[in-house]
Amino acid sequence: MKCAGAAPLLGSRPGELDPVEDALLSAHLSTCDGCRARQADQEAVARVLEDGLLLEAARRDFTGFADGVLARIPASAWRGAAPTGPMERLREFLRRHRILAVASALAPALAALALYLYIGQTTGPGPSELAIEVTSEDLAAVVLETSDGPVILVGEGSDGT
Amino acid sequence: MAPSDLELVDRARGGDPEAFRELVVRHQRRVYAVALGIVKDRDLAWDVSQEAFLRVHQHLGEFRDESSFSTWIHRITARVAIDVLRKERPSRRSDLADVPETVLQEAAPGVLATALGTDPQETVLRRELSGCLTDALRQLPDVHRTILVLREMDGLSYEELAERLGIPRGTVMSRLFHARKKMQALLTRYAGIDAPGSGERS
Numbered sequence: 001m002k003c004a005g006a007a008p009l010l011g012s013r014p015g016e017l018d019p020v021e022d023a024l025l026s027a028h029l030s031t032c033d034g035c036r037a038r039q040a041d042q043e044a045v046a047r048v049l050e051d052g053l054l055l056e057a058a059r060r061d062f063t064g065f066a067d068g069v070l071a072r073i074p075a076s077a078w079r080g081a082a083p084t085g086p087m088e089r090l091r092e093f094l095r096r097h098r099i100l101a102v103a104s105a106l107a108p109a110l111a112a113l114a115l116y117l118y119i120g121q122t123t124g125p126g127p128s129e130l131a132i133e134v135t136s137e138d139l140a141a142v143v144l145e146t147s148d149g150p151v152i153l154v155g156e157g158s159d160g161t
Numbered sequence: 162m163a164p165s166d167l168e169l170v171d172r173a174r175g176g177d178p179e180a181f182r183e184l185v186v187r188h189q190r191r192v193y194a195v196a197l198g199i200v201k202d203r204d205l206a207w208d209v210s211q212e213a214f215l216r217v218h219q220h221l222g223e224f225r226d227e228s229s230f231s232t233w234i235h236r237i238t239a240r241v242a243i244d245v246l247r248k249e250r251p252s253r254r255s256d257l258a259d260v261p262e263t264v265l266q267e268a269a270p271g272v273l274a275t276a277l278g279t280d281p282q283e284t285v286l287r288r289e290l291s292g293c294l295t296d297a298l299r300q301l302p303d304v305h306r307t308i309l310v311l312r313e314m315d316g317l318s319y320e321e322l323a324e325r326l327g328i329p330r331g332t333v334m335s336r337l338f339h340a341r342k343k344m345q346a347l348l349t350r351y352a353g354i355d356a357p358g359s360g361e362r363s
Contacts, residue, residue: 041342
């Protein structure tokens with residue numbers, strides 16, 4: 001490879017050249033002081049470019065910039081902002097339906113209260129456990145006497161089945 | 162702890178203007194720097210930056226969390242800036258203001274890099290050159306200025322540059338080389354540095 005062929009390859013990033021280009025460039029750079037110097041220049045230009053533009057931006061007074069951007073966004077664009085992720089959609093739904101959010105947060109407590117009041121109002125004894133208990137090596141069952149009749153609950157055996 | 166960009170994006174998508182304001186404030190200077198690098202006029206760069214943020218807001222729903230927000234916003238900025246350049250100069254050849262050949266010949270290989278050194282700390286010369294960079298950029302043709310900024314500020318790869326600019330990969334590489342060479346020549350002249358050229362083969 002000659003300098004004219006190597007020049008456009010200078011300034012490439014790792015992995016950007018194909019293996020052949022990469023090998024040819026490496027071989028050329030190992031023997032050509034001029035192209036190594038050019039490569040250093042290319043890197044120096046990149047550093048100065050970034051530094052210079054950021055310095056220029058740092059000097060500028062940005063007072064009012066963000067206000068200017070927000071002033072150009074119509075109010076309808078904010079109302080119409082569409083949530084995309086599932087959590088975001090849930091948050092947005094709850095934000096828009098605060099009553100539902102409060103109700104769903106209180107639901108377990110309300111259910112517990114209702115159950116407590118219901119049990120308190122019933123006069124007779126609650127479901128009584130066991131009239132019969134059936135057991136065997138692999139099976140255990142409990143029969144509950146309920147107002148709807150006996151209910152058999154089959155449990156796990158001692159071996160976990 | 163300050164919220165991440167992604168958290169602010171989520172909140173802005175949900176209709177929170179203050180979250181979007183925070184994103185603007187956080188990224189405005191670098192966005193302006195990218196715009197200035199391409200359009201080279203400070204007031205025009207200001208307008209381009211504002212327009213870029215408006216487009217960002219319009220397309221927040223399309224932003225995918227797996228990519229960096231800053232990368233996404235800089236690419237939108239570059240797109241807006243290039244569109245503005247094309248509208249501003251629809252009938253002019255982009256390389257009318259090309260760097261004179263005499264300036265190019267003054268730039269011996271390695272002179273700039275040697276003068277700046279490899280110390281990452283900011284040297285006086287580097288600070289001085291940064292200060293006159295915008296003047297140097299103004300002297301570059303649009304095509305060279307644009308490709309330099311897209312490469313060095315936006316970090317676009319050869320393939321991305323080829324796609325964005327609609328030119329073959331080989332053209333990207335040679336255009337980049339010439340753009341840097343011209344920039345190097347201008348900066349060397351600004352810095353008033355000169356030295357014998359390094360040896361070279363061809």
